[in-house]
Amino acid sequence: LHACALETPLGVVAVAAPSGMGKSTLARTLMRRGWPLFADDVLVLSRETEAVQAHAGTPHMNLAADDEEAAGLGATLGQLGEERWIAADDVSDGCREVFAVAILERGRGRPLQARPLRRSPLLLAPYMLGLPDEKARDASRFALYSDLVESIRLIGLTGGPADRPGELADALQAALDAVPSMVADGAA
16 A cells, blocks of 8 residues: 555554655654554555455665654764765564544645545555566455455545644644444445
8 A cells, every 4th residue: 555654542544545646644643643653655554364464574674854843762874965864763673453444635725634535446456566477466455455444444534735743743643532432424
Protein backbone atom coordinates (compact mmCIF):
# COMPACT_ATOMS: atom_id res chain seq x y z
CA LEU A 1 0.00 0.00 0.00
CA HIS A 2 1.43 3.39 -0.91
CA ALA A 3 1.19 4.76 2.62
CA CYS A 4 3.06 5.79 5.70
CA ALA A 5 2.06 4.03 8.90
CA LEU A 6 2.39 4.54 12.62
CA GLU A 7 1.84 2.31 15.59
CA THR A 8 -0.86 3.37 18.02
CA PRO A 9 -2.41 1.70 21.06
CA LEU A 10 -5.32 0.75 18.74
CA GLY A 11 -3.06 -0.89 16.13
CA VAL A 12 -1.37 0.32 12.97
CA VAL A 13 -2.81 3.47 11.43
CA ALA A 14 -1.82 4.02 7.81
CA VAL A 15 -2.13 7.19 5.75
CA ALA A 16 -2.48 6.55 2.01
CA ALA A 17 -2.01 9.36 -0.49
CA PRO A 18 -0.34 10.20 -3.78
CA SER A 19 3.30 11.27 -3.72
CA GLY A 20 3.85 14.80 -2.49
CA MET A 21 0.57 15.00 -0.58
CA GLY A 22 2.23 15.13 2.87
CA LYS A 23 2.11 11.55 4.20
CA SER A 24 5.59 11.67 5.71
CA THR A 25 5.11 15.18 7.08
CA LEU A 26 1.91 14.04 8.79
CA ALA A 27 3.76 10.97 10.10
CA ARG A 28 6.49 13.24 11.46
CA THR A 29 3.87 15.30 13.30
CA LEU A 30 2.28 12.18 14.81
CA MET A 31 5.71 10.83 15.78
CA ARG A 32 6.28 14.04 17.75
CA ARG A 33 3.06 13.14 19.61
CA GLY A 34 4.46 9.74 20.59
CA TRP A 35 3.35 7.46 17.76
CA PRO A 36 6.31 5.30 16.63
CA LEU A 37 7.01 5.05 12.91
CA PHE A 38 5.87 1.74 11.44
CA ALA A 39 6.60 2.37 7.74
CA ASP A 40 7.19 5.32 5.44
CA ASP A 41 5.89 5.38 1.88
CA VAL A 42 5.33 1.62 1.47
CA LEU A 43 3.30 -0.57 3.82
CA VAL A 44 3.56 -4.32 3.21
CA LEU A 45 0.40 -6.29 4.01
CA SER A 46 -0.32 -10.01 4.30
CA ARG A 47 -2.81 -12.49 5.72
CA GLU A 48 -0.81 -13.99 8.59
CA THR A 49 -3.79 -14.67 10.86
CA GLU A 50 -7.49 -14.04 10.61
CA ALA A 51 -6.80 -10.31 10.29
CA VAL A 52 -4.71 -8.54 7.70
CA GLN A 53 -1.26 -7.88 9.12
CA ALA A 54 1.07 -4.97 8.41
CA HIS A 55 4.81 -5.58 8.34
CA ALA A 56 7.08 -2.90 9.73
CA GLY A 57 9.32 -1.16 7.22
CA THR A 58 12.84 0.10 7.63
CA PRO A 59 13.35 3.04 10.02
CA HIS A 60 13.96 5.45 7.15
CA MET A 61 11.90 8.53 6.35
CA ASN A 62 11.97 10.97 3.48
CA LEU A 63 11.14 14.54 4.51
CA ALA A 64 11.56 17.96 2.97
CA ALA A 65 15.13 19.20 3.31
CA ASP A 66 13.92 22.43 4.92
CA ASP A 67 11.63 20.63 7.44
CA GLU A 68 12.89 22.12 10.70
CA GLU A 69 10.58 19.88 12.74
CA ALA A 70 12.49 16.80 11.54
CA ALA A 71 15.26 17.63 14.00
CA GLY A 72 15.34 15.21 16.89
CA LEU A 73 13.51 12.40 15.09
CA GLY A 74 16.73 10.67 14.09
CA ALA A 75 20.02 11.02 12.28
CA THR A 76 20.09 12.61 8.85
CA LEU A 77 21.52 10.07 6.44
CA GLY A 78 21.77 12.40 3.50
CA GLN A 79 20.10 14.96 1.35
CA LEU A 80 19.13 14.57 -2.30
CA GLY A 81 17.88 17.78 -3.85
CA GLU A 82 15.01 18.97 -1.72
CA GLU A 83 14.64 15.69 0.18
CA ARG A 84 16.25 14.74 3.49
CA TRP A 85 16.54 11.07 4.42
CA ILE A 86 16.60 10.27 8.13
CA ALA A 87 16.90 7.13 10.22
CA ALA A 88 14.10 7.53 12.75
CA ASP A 89 14.85 6.70 16.38
CA ASP A 90 11.32 5.79 17.52
CA VAL A 91 10.25 2.89 15.31
CA SER A 92 8.24 -0.31 15.57
CA ASP A 93 9.16 -3.71 14.24
CA GLY A 94 7.41 -6.99 13.54
CA CYS A 95 3.82 -7.51 12.39
CA ARG A 96 0.72 -5.82 13.73
CA GLU A 97 -2.95 -5.72 12.86
CA VAL A 98 -4.11 -2.73 10.86
CA PHE A 99 -6.63 -0.64 12.75
CA ALA A 100 -7.34 2.15 10.28
CA VAL A 101 -6.38 3.54 6.90
CA ALA A 102 -6.83 7.26 6.32
CA ILE A 103 -6.97 8.39 2.71
CA LEU A 104 -5.38 11.84 2.61
CA GLU A 105 -6.59 14.26 -0.05
CA ARG A 106 -5.45 17.87 -0.10
CA GLY A 107 -6.42 20.59 -2.50
CA ARG A 108 -7.96 23.98 -2.94
CA GLY A 109 -11.50 24.09 -1.55
CA ARG A 110 -11.17 20.88 0.48
CA PRO A 111 -12.42 21.26 4.06
CA LEU A 112 -10.24 20.25 6.99
CA GLN A 113 -12.01 17.12 8.21
CA ALA A 114 -11.73 13.43 8.95
CA ARG A 115 -14.82 11.38 8.25
CA PRO A 116 -15.67 7.70 7.95
CA LEU A 117 -15.74 6.25 4.45
CA ARG A 118 -17.73 3.31 3.13
CA ARG A 119 -15.85 0.02 3.19
CA SER A 120 -14.78 -0.58 -0.38
CA PRO A 121 -11.47 -1.90 -1.70
CA LEU A 122 -12.00 0.36 -4.71
CA LEU A 123 -11.19 3.37 -2.51
CA LEU A 124 -7.73 1.87 -1.94
CA ALA A 125 -7.17 0.96 -5.61
CA PRO A 126 -5.14 4.09 -6.44
CA TYR A 127 -2.73 3.22 -3.60
CA MET A 128 -2.34 -0.51 -4.26
CA LEU A 129 1.25 -1.41 -5.04
CA GLY A 130 2.52 -4.43 -6.89
CA LEU A 131 3.49 -5.29 -10.38
CA PRO A 132 0.70 -6.61 -12.57
CA ASP A 133 2.03 -9.97 -13.60
CA GLU A 134 -0.72 -12.52 -13.77
CA LYS A 135 -4.46 -12.52 -13.24
CA ALA A 136 -4.38 -14.95 -10.33
CA ARG A 137 -1.88 -12.82 -8.44
CA ASP A 138 -3.83 -9.63 -9.15
CA ALA A 139 -7.01 -11.34 -7.92
CA SER A 140 -5.23 -12.47 -4.75
CA ARG A 141 -3.99 -8.92 -4.14
CA PHE A 142 -7.50 -7.51 -4.61
CA ALA A 143 -8.88 -10.15 -2.20
CA LEU A 144 -6.32 -9.05 0.39
CA TYR A 145 -7.49 -5.43 0.09
CA SER A 146 -11.11 -6.59 0.30
CA ASP A 147 -10.31 -8.41 3.55
CA LEU A 148 -8.45 -5.34 4.78
CA VAL A 149 -11.38 -2.95 4.35
CA GLU A 150 -13.70 -5.42 6.09
CA SER A 151 -11.59 -5.40 9.25
CA ILE A 152 -10.48 -1.76 9.58
CA ARG A 153 -11.80 1.75 9.88
CA LEU A 154 -11.51 3.63 6.58
CA ILE A 155 -11.22 7.39 7.09
CA GLY A 156 -11.27 10.23 4.58
CA LEU A 157 -8.82 12.92 5.71
CA THR A 158 -9.04 16.14 3.72
CA GLY A 159 -7.55 19.58 3.94
CA GLY A 160 -6.63 22.63 1.95
CA PRO A 161 -3.15 23.80 0.99
CA ALA A 162 -3.01 26.16 3.99
CA ASP A 163 -3.96 23.52 6.56
CA ARG A 164 -0.90 22.66 8.61
CA PRO A 165 0.23 19.11 9.45
CA GLY A 166 -0.72 19.65 13.10
CA GLU A 167 -4.28 20.47 12.10
CA LEU A 168 -4.50 17.35 9.94
CA ALA A 169 -3.08 15.31 12.84
CA ASP A 170 -5.70 16.80 15.18
CA ALA A 171 -8.50 15.86 12.76
CA LEU A 172 -7.17 12.31 12.38
CA GLN A 173 -6.78 11.85 16.13
CA ALA A 174 -10.31 13.14 16.73
CA ALA A 175 -11.67 10.64 14.19
CA LEU A 176 -9.77 7.79 15.85
CA ASP A 177 -11.02 8.89 19.28
CA ALA A 178 -14.57 8.81 17.88
CA VAL A 179 -14.28 5.26 16.51
CA PRO A 180 -16.96 3.80 18.81
CA SER A 181 -19.46 6.44 17.69
CA MET A 182 -18.47 5.85 14.05
CA VAL A 183 -19.32 2.18 14.46
CA ALA A 184 -22.52 2.91 16.37
CA ASP A 185 -23.65 5.20 13.57
CA GLY A 186 -23.03 2.42 11.06
CA ALA A 187 -20.57 4.55 9.10
CA ALA A 188 -17.48 2.42 9.61
